[in-house]
Amino acid sequence: MTLRLHDSAAGAVRDFVPLRPGHVGVYVCGATPQGAPHLGHVRAQVAFDVLRRWLTATGHEVTLVRNVTDVDDKILARAAEEGVEWWAHAYRFEREFSAAYTALGVLPPTVEPRATGHVPEMVELIERLIARGHAYPAADGSGDVYFDVRSWPEYGSLTHQSLEDMEPAADADPRGKRDPRDFALWKGAKASEPASASWPTPWGRGRPGWHLECSAMAGRYLGERFDVHGGGLDLRFPHHENEQAQSRAAGDGFANYWLHNHFVTMAGEKMSKSLGNVLGVPALLREHRAVVLRYYLVSAHYRTPLEWSPTSLGEAEAAYSRLEGFVRRAAERLGPGTPAGAVPAAFAAAMDDDLATPAALAVLHEAARRGNQALAEGSGAALLEAHQQVRAGLAVLGLDPLGEPWVSRAGTSDAARDALDVLVRARLEERAAARAARDFATADAVRDSLKDAGIVIEDTPTGARWSLEGEQ
Structure with missing residues (x-):
């Protein structure tokens, strides 16, 4: 069966065909380390970790790039409030994000570039856009540079919007813009901001706009065209829309597929710091096992809202413990050196159906039920088959209790x-x-x-x- 993924640009599920046979390039928007990570942040990384694991299990080599946006307006503002250097603030919380990803068994990316390390690539991208007539330096002397949205007829194609329906881009003073919806590629240095948060360019000192950073880093590590761009649903607009516009206007093919995971919600509201309804990952891990938290995140389809309730992790603990208990009991009966097996066909079909993890987990629970029956009846062949199938499936989901990273702990x-x-x-x-x-x-x-x-x-x-x- 062919892997099918929901492509946001197409608005439909499409057959996944890599640009290069046997190799897949994936770019995932990572942390903007303004503060501590919450459950909504790590859901995206777990979702794309599952995609990576499934691609690897089906014979693909995967290059996964996960960026860090280590300079932006909020980082500068919060560092100033705390009276610390902006780069120290960003690095502190970058480490917290990395620790949360590691705790939940997310595989390390092939490369994890920081925005501040790729200013030359950003300047080069802006120069290409200006030369093609799609960007312009602000006429007010601010040092800002903007993308001209009216110069690119495809603007809005990712999110299926018309330009007339869009609100102004609230990322810079509109006085220097030709159109209120033009977005900042580069932000001129301000006297109120630290001098260390600016870099020299042909348009004066300044710092990159948020959207520009990802386009430059994706191009640097994955080339002008790559397979998959992923991130949370909240990034579709304006961030991903603007990424696609500026990259394609510069002459790059950019992402072939766009995948977006849905939110973790509380009482139907998206989890966010601004709403004050966040569940911090470090606090959750003090009360619950990391593998159970990962099971909870995997138990819902990545494109559906994941509603949090006080009983959520208790239910996840009970469900995961049934699988874990079977795996450990079977391993004890079978002894060390049990050969690896393949995932059940129904599990593979579920994963190929846009990473349908709830259906995949149901297959594993049924295999564990058969395995427990084989344990009770003393059927060695049936037990071995069930054990191999459950462990193979759990490995794809990053949940194998006898595999990494859990066994190393x-x-x-x-x-x-x-x-x-x-x-x-x-x-x-x-x-x-x-x-x-x-x-x-x-x-x-x-x-x-x-x-x-x-x-x-x-x-x-x-x-x-x-x-x-x-x-x-």
Whole structure:
């Protein structure tokens, strides 16, 4: 089956055909490190990590570029509020973003360029646009340079908008613009901003506009035309629309496919700092296992909203523990050196259908159910097949408990807690089965044995939860 992906530019699912057989170039918009990462930020990186893993599993070599926008208006403003250098502020939170990605098992990119390291490429791109009649220096002496949206008839094609329906670009003083919707390619230096946040150009000192940065970095590492550009749905306009316009107006083919993941929402609202409804990743990881947080993010299709509720991670914990418990029990029965297997055909079909991870997970849960039955019946061949299929599928989703990065964390306190969780949940499954059979004596005995070991059980509407004495 051919991989099919939803291309935002086409507004439809299309067969995915790489520009070069066997190789895929992917550009993903990364962090603008104004502050700490929240769950909405990491959803995008997990989504495109799954795409990368599936492409790799199906025989492609992937070059993935994930940028860092390390200078912009908000970074400068927040650094000034805190009384620190802007570059120190940006680097502090860049490290926090990287730590969050690593914690959730996101593979490192092939390259992670910073905007401030690619000013020469940006200047060269602006010069090409001016020479082609698609950009102009502001006539007010500000040092700003703008993209002339009326010079490019295709402007608006990515988001299927007409120019007349667009609002003015609120990225610079409109006095120097020919049209209010013209967007800034370069911003002239201001006396109120640090001198270190400006670079010399033919138009005077200044710094890059947000949209220009990604076009220059994508071209530097992936060439004038590449396969996939990805990012959050909120980036479609104006950011990605402007990227595509300036790159194609300069003569580059740019992205062949545009993929956008939807938001994490709370009460139907997009998670964002401005709304004050963010869930910080470091805080979540203090309360929940990283692999469970990743399972939660993968459990919804990347193009659908992912609604957060107080029970979200409890439900994800219960679901992932069923897969994890089977994998560990099967591995113990089969012994070390179990050969690798292939993903189930239904799993592959789901992933080829625009990365339908909910359907793919359903296939793995069914395989685990068959595997548990094989464990109970002592069927070695059926157990081996189920074990191989579940682990292969979980590896594609970055969730294999016996694979990287989770297996390398053995020996840490988190890994010890993870191991204890698997053991306790196995006993809780025994207790649940006993209660279902109305064998309350056995159920109470399991509960008492756990209590004697210092483990407290709490029955909730989403299932039993456990904690160590003193943690409640």
